[in-house]
Amino acid sequence: MTKLNKDEAQALIQEVLEVYPEKAKEDRAKHLSVNDTSDESQKCVTSNRKSLPGVMTIRGCAYAGSKGVVWGPIKDMIHISHGPVGCGQYSRAGRRNYYVGTTGVDSFGTMNFTSDFQEKDIVFGGDKKLSKLIGEIDQLFPLNRGVSVQSECPIGLIGDDIEAVSKSSSKEIGKPVIPVRCEGFRGVSQSLGHHIANDAIRDHVFDREGGGNDVEPGQYDVAILGDYNIGGDAWSSRILLEEMGLRVVAQWSGDGTLAEMEQTPKVKLNLLHCYRSMNYISRHMEEKYGIPWVEYNFFGPTKIAESLRKIASYFDDSIKEGAEKVIAKYQPMMQAVIDKYKPRLEGKKVMLYVGGLRPRHVIGAYEDLGMEVVGTGYEFAHKDDYERTNQDVGNATLIYDDVTGFEFEEFVKRVKPDLVGSGVKEKYIFQKMGVPFRQMHSWDYSGPYHGYDGFAIFAKDMDMTLNNPCWSSMTPPWKASEEADKAAVA
């Protein structure tokens, strides 16, 4: 099917909205749009609003944003899921943020620590339990560098004073204990959780006495912010930066440590990958410590080269030369990857629906392979993300914010993309519809996709999914023969 033009796309949105009641239709219409590159006003869809009751949304909660995204990957701290056992247990180790270390000895990334609230804790309060728990943790895992208390919903509801407990426990164990008020009911999605987590880092990590003095600051120090090392993403980014002559002193927060976070206010430049989840702390460091920050994109060789040059422009000529050298070194390898896979993937259409940065960041990588993104949308982005997206997508691209299960299915049925990229909750629906699918949150248990090394894997994975012979076997044999008979008669 050829690509929809703008009017057809607009008509499709209207058609999909038809099933909703009047009020819901009005509300959802604001979240869906068609990109118009000729429109100078750059109007954005409405975003960061509460999802409608009754629709299938894919969003998470503030706890997911704080414990799952920002704090969870910090490997040498213990993150207590404070509240009932489920929130921590069902999100345990699901995000594949890789780290180096011995789990249970000096690293705790894939472990689940919870205060396991029972009825009596709700009735009488859980502060005593929390303080006992922190003591036990420190006894059982003496190599932890600190503890963070990630609140679940009941903590806010019963009014426990986790700040006071944290303060006294911190004195007892002689390590930082950081209270994070990320109760799930706050905000409309995980986005507020990111903000709360960033604020907790600002208030409790920076300027802590005795922290951040381990490394002598250098003139080429940078920190990677907002790379969660999914499938090793941060590692494949880091080597490029180091190769061009920069010194990466901190990784936030994939494979990150508390010491790295404390070191960050002394860097020369903050490199921001996930704008949505880490822009708050970048803005804070810019204001308080005068550290500039720059957004970069390490998906696909075009964007990588662009980003490396952009990063190098903040430093002297030796780094600029280094960047050119890195680009020149990997160019032939990337050309080989493109030569191999582009003929197999060219002209294919992709629809994306991911979290807070990939809906726009991976577009460049698809374009490098000759593929086209015909629809994209975010779970929890804000207006500034959509403004950035408008510059990256082509004319008549569908834009959908917090898309509902129904809308997404209808869009895919009508637009008929060759590939859908979204999360595990969407995966099996679309695969059963016969549409090739890649998980773009967890890289479908592959990865890394960042950096030059990642692009080769990305290209291979896309080819493997799209050109899999199974897609031609979607019709069962008994139906296939009927169709063949019909075709023969005709």
Place this chain on the structure above:
Amino acid sequence: MANIIISQAVDGGLTFYMPKKDLEEKVLSLEFTEADKWGGELKLASGQSYYIDPMAEPRLPKSLRARRMD
């Protein structure tokens, strides 16, 4: 009164950011821009306008208190 951050934009202009609402907007015009008198009415690309008490020109980015005018 709302807490806002004014920062330098890449294109040379100013950017308005309100953490509470996660609102990032371009600043179209600022009433006073002299070194010793900076602030006043702030017009945003979204059509809203805010007022900052005039002050000596700060080092940007800067957290400020602003009042909505409309």
